[in-house]
Amino acid sequence: MSNPRRSRVSCRTGLLAACLVALALATGPTLTAAAQGNARPAAKTAAKTATKGPPQTLPFEFAVLGNTPFGNTEVPVVRSVLATIGDSQATFVVHAGNLKDATESCRDELITQRLSLFSSSPKPLIYVPGANDWADCQRGTDGGYNPVERLDFLREHAFDDEAVLGPGPAGYAQFDLTRQSEMARFRQYHENVRWFYRGVVFVGLNLPGNNNNYRSAGGRNGEFEDRVIATRVWLQHAAVYAQQKDAIGMVIIAQADPEFEPARSGGLGSLFSDRSARRGVDGYKDFRTQLLRLATRFKGPILLIDSGKTMRHTQPLRDVHGATVKSFTQLSSFGSPAANRWVRVSVDPRASQLFRFESGLLPATAGRSGSTAAASTTPNPESGRASTGAASASGTPYSTLYPASGLASGTSSSVSSDPNQGVMPIGPALAPNTTAHSTAHSH
Numbered sequence: 451m452s453n454p455r456r457s458r459v460s461c462r463t464g465l466l467a468a469c470l471v472a473l474a475l476a477t478g479p480t481l482t483a484a485a486q487g488n489a490r491p492a493a494k495t496a497a498k499t500a501t502k503g504p505p506q507t508l509p510f511e512f513a514v515l516g517n518t519p520f521g522n523t524e525v526p527v528v529r530s531v532l533a534t535i536g537d538s539q540a541t542f543v544v545h546a547g548n549l550k551d552a553t554e555s556c557r558d559e560l561i562t563q564r565l566s567l568f569s570s571s572p573k574p575l576i577y578v579p580g581a582n583d584w585a586d587c588q589r590g591t592d593g594g595y596n597p598v599e600r601l602d603f604l605r606e607h608a609f610d611d612e613a614v615l616g617p618g619p620a621g622y623a624q625f626d627l628t629r630q631s632e633m634a635r636f637r638q639y640h641e642n643v644r645w646f647y648r649g650v651v652f653v654g655l656n657l658p659g660n661n662n663n664y665r666s667a668g669g670r671n672g673e674f675e676d677r678v679i680a681t682r683v684w685l686q687h688a689a690v691y692a693q694q695k696d697a698i699g700m701v702i703i704a705q706a707d708p709e710f711e712p713a714r715s716g717g718l719g720s721l722f723s724d725r726s727a728r729r730g731v732d733g734y735k736d737f738r739t740q741l742l743r744l745a746t747r748f749k750g751p752i753l754l755i756d757s758g759k760t761m762r763h764t765q766p767l768r769d770v771h772g773a774t775v776k777s778f779t780q781l782s783s784f785g786s787p788a789a790n791r792w793v794r795v796s797v798d799p800r801a802s803q804l805f806r807f808e809s810g811l812l813p814a815t816a817g818r819s820g821s822t823a824a825a826s827t828t829p830n831p832e833s834g835r836a837s838t839g840a841a842s843a844s845g846t847p848y849s850t851l852y853p854a855s856g857l858a859s860g861t862s863s864s865v866s867s868d869p870n871q872g873v874m875p876i877g878p879a880l881a882p883n884t885t886a887h888s889t890a891h892s893h
Contacts, residue, residue: 507649507698507799511539513573513810514793516546516705516757517580517785521554524789525567531792531812536572538810540794541647542623543573546757546783547580547658547705556587556595558603565608569615574623577615579604579641580705580757581658597663598673601641601656609640617645636680644688649698650797653688655681657704659757662733678736685740689747699750699797699804705757707782708734708741710766741767745775751804753795758782761793761809781807 513535519528535543549564550556561583568575584600586592608615609629617623630642643654656677664674685702692700709732745752745767760782767778784791790812795805 509796509798509800510541510648511794511796513538513540513543514546514755514781514783514795515543516755516783517548517759518789519549519564519567520551520786520789524786525564527789527812529567529570531790531810532567532571532573532575534812535792535810538794540573542617543571543575544652544654544703544755545575545577546703546755547578548582548757548785549577549580550582551786552582552586552589553591554582555591555593556584556600557593561600561603562607565615574617575615576627576643576645576652576654576703577608578643578654578703578705579608579656579658581660581663585658585660585663605638605640609643630680630684633683636683639677639680639684642680642684644684644691646691646695646697648797649695649799651688651692651695651697651700653684653700653702655684655702655704657681657706657708657734657737659706661731662706662737664731664733666730674733681737682740685744689744692748692750697748697750698799699753700744700748701753701755701805702741703755706734707756707758707780708737708754710738710768710780738767741778742769742775745778749777752778753805754778754780756780756782757785759785760788761791761807763807779805781805784809 515528515531519525532543545568549568550560554560565577568577579601582592584604585597587595587597587600612627616627617625625645625647628644630636630639630644636642639656641654641656645652662674662678665671688700688702691697741752741754746769761784763779763781765774765776765778766780767775769775781793781795783793792810794808794810796808797805
């Protein structure tokens with residue numbers, strides 16, 4: 451005979467178990483849905499975290515020249531330097547201006563010969579004009595030319611065909627050039643250029659070293675004033691472009707040293723000084739102001755390259771409080787009489803410093819014999835084929851604008867009638883010849 455109390459307990463236990471099972475079945479889908487709902491935001495957050503930030507970029511190198519060749523004796527030396535760089539790991543070459551000495555004539559033949567020398571570079575070569583190349587050509591030793599006329603000549607012959615000076619023919623280099631002349635308002639500024647390579651924005655500017663071609667004579671300084679505006683806009687566009695590309699660094703190439711000064715007690719002296727005690731109006735004041743604004747807006751490293759005499763690098767930019775802007779570095783190239791030297795810039799996103807600088811040295815026999823023996827590199831010791839007869843930058847044939855220039859008037863135009871047509875696409879890079887690659891040294 452069964453115990454009634456035990457039966458009641460068993461019934462209650464069974465009823466409780468059934469209730470728990472029913473409760474689990476009722477609340478299970480709700481808990482699962484809640485868990486899934488909480489998982490979705492977490493997944494979205496993880497996806498955003500995974501995609502945020504620039505993609506991993508590979509290290510690369512480029513070579514820097516400037517203030518060379520000065521005189522015909524340096525031409526074979528520079529030719530051997532370009533050939534040696536062609537056998538290195540350098541992706542491209544930048545020439546920071548002054549392809550001739552201040553005492554050499556600015557005549558058409560000499561300019562086109564030097565451009566032809568540059569176009570013989572095995573690696574893509576991008577050139578920006580210097581004061582010797584146009585702004586100082588009015589001097590008697592340079593031939594007494596009109597500087598604006600000489601600048602138009604350069605715009606036609608040096609900056610009109612990327613297959614001559616630039617990325618080279620299609621399929622050679624893995625980057626495009628964008629020129630400021632593609633903007634309707636600035637269509638004459640073919641020399642101001644921009645390109646993007648492996649996370650770094652490069653900007654080329656026309657900034658001559660004769661106080662930025664500021665003229666002290668009375669009247670409107672039209673060429674200077676218009677080009678200051680063009681430079682300002684081009685740097686502003688570069689800042690926006692760098693943000694859009696999520697760039698890790700920026701390189702600006704210009705011939706002139708904008709003559710940064712040490713910070714003064716007032717704090718603003720280094721930025722806004724007009725150097726009135728020395729020469730009156732400071733032609734680089736606006737440029738330095740734009741550099742500071744750029745460094746404030748763009749948080750990555752900024753490298754300014756100018757055409758110098760010997761390699762040196764400093765951090766000369768100061769903020770409005772007089773403090774050094776640590777993200778900004780100025781690098782000066784080698785130049786004549788050291789035509790057998792160049793600067794090798796290594797860009798490594800994995801390193802603590804994005805940019806590293808080394809000097810390249812041509813072997814003593816290379817400049818005379820034309821051989822391309824491997825160049826030696828040492829750590830930094832301090833902390834063309836001219837296009838024929840194209841239309842000018844304004845769209846009018848150059849020989850019509852300047853009939854005394856010596857160009858044939860019957861040449862055909864190779865410039866598109868659409869100044870905003872965009873850049874010509876450039877194909878994948880060719881594999882570099884590494885047989886003469888020199889060993890890197892950090893400083």
